Amino acid sequence: MRILLTNDDGIDEVGLRTLYERLSPIADVTAVAPADDQSAVGRQLSTDVALTEHELGYAVEGTPADCVIAGLGALDIDPDLVVSGCNHGANLGAYVLGRSGTVSAAVEAAFFDVPAIAASVYFPVGGIDFKNVSPDPVHFEEAARAVRYLIEHASNVGVFETADYLNVNAPLPPEEGTAPMEITRPSHVYEMDAEHDGNGTVTIHDRIWELMASGSVPDPEGSDRRAVLEGRVSVSPLTAPHTTTEHEALSGLAEAY
Template identity: 65%
Template structure:
C-alpha cells in the first residue's frame, strides 16, 4: 500500500507539543499536512464558522477557527486527497460517552467521517485531580511517545484491514510515556457520569467533573472493557465508533406519531 496522505489537526492549537509529536512520528509513514487551529480551541465540540482566515505555517496551515473548521477546510480545499485524518495529540484524555460531543479533538475526527474519510482522534491521559488543571500543565514532549507510537501503528495498518468498514473513526487514549510500554485494548466509551454542580456562597454554581480525582487515585467505578478502565490500568484504549446519530424505529414512538393531531 502506498504511503497515505495524512491530514493532521487538533484542538490545542498548531503550536502544541502533542501535535508536533504526531507530526514528527507520522512523517515516517505518510505525507503529513497540518491544518490546525491558530489558537487553543479546546472543548468547542463541532462548532463551525462561516469563513476562516488561513495562514501558511511551516507544518502546513494555521486556521483562525475551530477543529471542525480545520477538517472541513482541509478536506474541502487544502488537502482534498487526504486518505486519513488524525486529530491530536490532545493534552488530556477524552474518555467516556459524555465527553465525546464536547471534545474538539474528537469532533475533528467526526467531521471527517462525513467526507467518507477515516479518522483517528488521539489523546493522552495525564493523572491530575481536577479537569481545570490541564490548562496549567507544560508537558515534556517525550511524554507523548506512547500515544505517537500507537497512532503510527494504527495509521500504517488499520486502513488496509477493513477496520474502517465497520468503524467510522477510532478514539484513541494513551497513558503518558513515563508509565512505560503499554498494551493496546479495544474498548467502548464508559457510561459512568461524574459531573457535579455545587452552589457556592456567592450564588454561583461550580461545575466539575469528579472523575479526574478518582482516576488519579486509581479508584474508578468503570467496568472492564471500558475506555477509562483501560487507560487507568496503563493500556492504550482504542474505541471503534460511528458518527451519525441514528437509532432504530420502535413501536412506541410510531404509535405517538400516528395519534398526533396537528389541528388540536
C-alpha cells in the same frame, strides 16, 4: 498515504508536532490546525476563517471542525485519513465525546466519509497536573506509537469498513517497555454535579477526575477510562452520530397523531 493532521490545542503545540514527526516517514502529512487553543469547543463552526501558511501546513483562525471542513473542502489535500491530536489531556467517557474539540474533528471527517483517528494522552491527576505541566515530546510517544501502528495496519484488515473513527487514549509512556493496547467502549459512568454559592455563582465539577486520582473509577472492564487508568492504550471504534433505531412504541404514537 496522505494525512490531514489537526488538533484543538493549537498548531504549535508539542502533541501535534510529535505526531507530525512520527507520521511523516510513512505518509504525506499536512497540518490544518487552529492558530490558538480551541479546547472543548466541540463541533462549533465559524462562517469565515482566516488561513495562514505554516511550516507544517496551514494555521486556521477557527475551530477544529473549521479546520477539517477547510482542509477537505477548500484545500488541495484529498487525504486518505484525518488524524486529530495529540491532545494534551485525555478524552474519555461517552459524555466527553461531544464536547471535545479533538474528537469533534474526527467526527467532522466522518461526515465527509474520510476515516479518522482522534488521539489523546492521559496525564494522571494524582501525579501530574496536566493543566499546568509543560508538555514534552516524550509524554506523547506512547500515543504516537499507537497511532502510527493503527495507520499502518487498520485499513489493511477492514477496520474502517465498520468504524467511522477511532478514539485513542494513551497513558504516559511506562518507565520500561511499552503499554499494551485494548479495544474499548466509552464509559457511561457520569459524575458531573454543580454547587450554588448563594451569591449568583454555580461551580460545575467533574468528579470523575477525583476518582481517577484515587485510582477508584467505577468504570467496568472493557471501558476506555478503566483501560487507561490501568496503563493500557484505549482504542474505541466509533461511528459518527447520530444513530437511529426502529422504535415500535414511537411509531405507534406517530400513527395515532
